Amino acid sequence: MVAARLLFSLLSTRRQQSMPGTGGKLAIAFLFWMAAIAPAKAELELRVAIKEGVNQVQVGSSTKAIIRDGVGRPLGEIAGMNSFNASYNGGGVAIDRWRSGAVWIEPTNSGYVWIGDKWYRGRTLVVPTSNGLTAVNYVNLEQYLYSVLGGEVYHSWPAETLKAQAVAARTYALYQRQTRGNTIYDLGNTIAWQVYKGIEDEAPTLYAPVNATAGQVMAHNGRLILAAFHASSGGHTENVENVWSEPRPYLRAVPDFDQGTPNFQWVERFSPQEMGRRITGVGNVVSVLPERISPFGRVLSMKVVGTNGSRVVTGAALRQTLGLKSTWFTIAPEGSTSTPTAFRIDGRGFGHGLGLSQWGAYNMGRSGANYQQILQHYYQGANLAKIKVR
Numbered sequence: 001m002v003a004a005r006l007l008f009s010l011l012s013t014r015r016q017q018s019m020p021g022t023g024g025k026l027a028i029a030f031l032f033w034m035a036a037i038a039p040a041k042a043e044l045e046l047r048v049a050i051k052e053g054v055n056q057v058q059v060g061s062s063t064k065a066i067i068r069d070g071v072g073r074p075l076g077e078i079a080g081m082n083s084f085n086a087s088y089n090g091g092g093v094a095i096d097r098w099r100s101g102a103v104w105i106e107p108t109n110s111g112y113v114w115i116g117d118k119w120y121r122g123r124t125l126v127v128p129t130s131n132g133l134t135a136v137n138y139v140n141l142e143q144y145l146y147s148v149l150g151g152e153v154y155h156s157w158p159a160e161t162l163k164a165q166a167v168a169a170r171t172y173a174l175y176q177r178q179t180r181g182n183t184i185y186d187l188g189n190t191i192a193w194q195v196y197k198g199i200e201d202e203a204p205t206l207y208a209p210v211n212a213t214a215g216q217v218m219a220h221n222g223r224l225i226l227a228a229f230h231a232s233s234g235g236h237t238e239n240v241e242n243v244w245s246e247p248r249p250y251l252r253a254v255p256d257f258d259q260g261t262p263n264f265q266w267v268e269r270f271s272p273q274e275m276g277r278r279i280t281g282v283g284n285v286v287s288v289l290p291e292r293i294s295p296f297g298r299v300l301s302m303k304v305v306g307t308n309g310s311r312v313v314t315g316a317a318l319r320q321t322l323g324l325k326s327t328w329f330t331i332a333p334e335g336s337t338s339t340p341t342a343f344r345i346d347g348r349g350f351g352h353g354l355g356l357s358q359w360g361a362y363n364m365g366r367s368g369a370n371y372q373q374i375l376q377h378y379y380q381g382a383n384l385a386k387i388k389v390r
Contacts, residue, residue, distance in 0.1 A: 021349060029059040044389045045122070046140045046173060048196055049185040050115045051239070053131035056087040058093065059124055063111030067095065070102030070127070070199040078105070083114050083265045085326030086126045088133050093126050102127040108255075113137065120198035127184060136185050137198075145169055145210045148194050150201030152229075153358055161358075162209035167195060168356050171217040171227035174387070178224060218375060219385040220250045227379065228355035234265070234297075234348025237360075238380065242294040242317075243327075243352050250382040251354050253296050257367075261359035263325055263350040269334075270322065270343050275304075278321045278364045279313060282306030287344065288331040298353060325350040356377060 051057045053363040060083030064121030067075045074099045078084065086095045086103065086374060095102045105113055105124040122139035148169045149155075149162060156294050176193055178185035189196040216227045226248060228240075233256040240251035258264055270278075275285035283306040291312055292300035298317030315327035322345070329347035349357075356378040364374050 001112055005321055015106040026190045037309050040301060043313060044387070045138045046141050046177065046187060047125075047181075047185040048144065048381045050118075050120070050132055051133070051135040052188070053129065054133050054135075056085045057116055057126065057133055057135045058083050058114065058286055059086050059105050059113035059135065060084060060124060061107040061111050061112070062104055062119065063107050063109045064194060065108065065113075066106045067102075068104040069138040070099040070104075072104070075100065075103070081190050082113065083195060086133060086135070088128055090129055093128055093133065095126070100293070103202065105256070115198075118200060120197040126166055129184065129285075134184055137189075141170065141173070141175065142210055143213050144173065144196065146202045146206055147196050147198055147324065148173070148201075149202055149206045149210065151197055153362075155203035155205040155285045155360055159209055160369060160371045160374065161365030163213050163371035164209045164356065164365070165229070165358065165360050166213045167216050167218060167309070167371065168229050170213070170215075174217060174231070175224045175226050191289050202366065213371070215387045217385050217387055218250075218379050218382045220379075220382045225250050225379060225382050226355075228352070229358060229378075230349075230351025231264055231357070232256070232261055232349045232351065232359040233353045233357045234263075234326065236258065236296045236353075237355070237357060238294060238296055238353040240354055242296075242300060243354055250379045252380045252381065256357045256360040257363040258349070258357050259363070261362065264348065264359075266325055266347050268324065268345040268347070270345070272340060272343070273304075275322075275343055276306055279304050279306075279311075279318075281311055284309030287333065287348065290330075296328075296353075297348070299329060300327075302331070326353060328353065 009102045046202050052119055061080060063080040065078050067078060069075055083324055084096045086093055091100060092101050095103050103126045107113055112121060114122045115137060119135045122137055125136045127134050145166055149165055153165050172194060173187060187193045218227050235256050237254050237256055239253045241247045272284040276283050282304050285306045286302060287305045289303045294300055301312050301314050303310060303312050319327050324347060326347055326349040328349050329345050331343050331345050334344050335341035361374045
């Protein structure tokens with residue numbers, strides 16, 4: 001077992017932004033360790049679970065690949081553009097004629113790996129667990145971000161906006177790795193982590209913003225921040241304690257700049273019967289009354305009154321059960337207030353409203369803001385920092 005040490009130091013605010021600051025580099029007493037089965041490299045590899053708890057998974061390589069066992073001993077080779085089903089085999093892994101406790105697929109000549117139904121950079125580790133096989137993509141952090149950016153924003157957006165998103169996504173990945181990672185992988189590949197679809201989401205215009213900010217993260221008091229981001233806030237972001245339970249000093253409500261963008265405002269309509277089917281336990285809905293609203297307009301809870309009773313429902317639960325874009329909404333009856341024919345929902349924004357607003361960052365970039373200014377607007381009191389792998 002080998003560990004690679006990861007350190008980071010603050011970047012000078014004055015040097016980066018020509019704004020008042022301390023100047024120079026300030027070392028932060030912070031480190032964490034990356035556990036890896038394979039020997040450590042000079043670069044930081046993320047371990048991203050692509051398939052988890054499956055009976056079998058298709059794996060392969062675009063170039064000739066070396067097949068190794070779990071401790072790195074060569075088992076054989078596979079030709080390029082070939083794929084095989086890796087299957088669960090008595091507590092181990094079987095690929096073609098090879099059997100081992102775990103199997104590596106390592107492409108030669110910078111080839112890509114095939115996992116499931118997509119191509120990825122890096123290499124693959126297939127390991128058995130109590131629930132079946134898990135296929136993990138070991139990928140360079142910066143190359144991982146080429147794909148994440150393509151899944152999160154448009155490649156035609158302003159360069160400074162793309163840089164801000166690169167720093168936010170890098171910080172988010174490393175924070176999740178530190179707080180949610182386990183002995184097998186650091187991150188998943190779904191929206192619950194960050195959407196990662198391999199090379200299919202890459203675009204040439206995304207390489208430069210990632211490379212230009214390589215190793216840069218956002219930090220607060222010597223620690224990586226939870227760099228939350230969302231599509232758009234609807235005009236104002238939210239304080240974190242109004243959405244999640246734990247207060248964080250850098251996720252504070254700030255004015256947004258997403259006016260005129262998709263989903264800045266939206267409308268939905270539901271019949272009383274449909275509302276009753278979705279909000280169970282009350283019958284056909286007669287009225288929906290606000291109980292608690294945040295200072296910035298987001299629903300914390302509402303009282304739903306129906307023909308069979310009433311209940312208080314959180315804004316987050318209403319968003320989920322009604323399929324709404326955010327919790328910033330109002331609900332008003334249409335027709336008679338005593339027997340409404342429908343309920344109109346007027347909403348704003350798309351997402352949880354915390355941290356960086358992607359469409360707000362888009363407009364800031366179009367208006368001439370640099371990526372440092374964008375990040376420091378949405379992550380109040382946080383600073384750019386630079387990671388270093390040793």
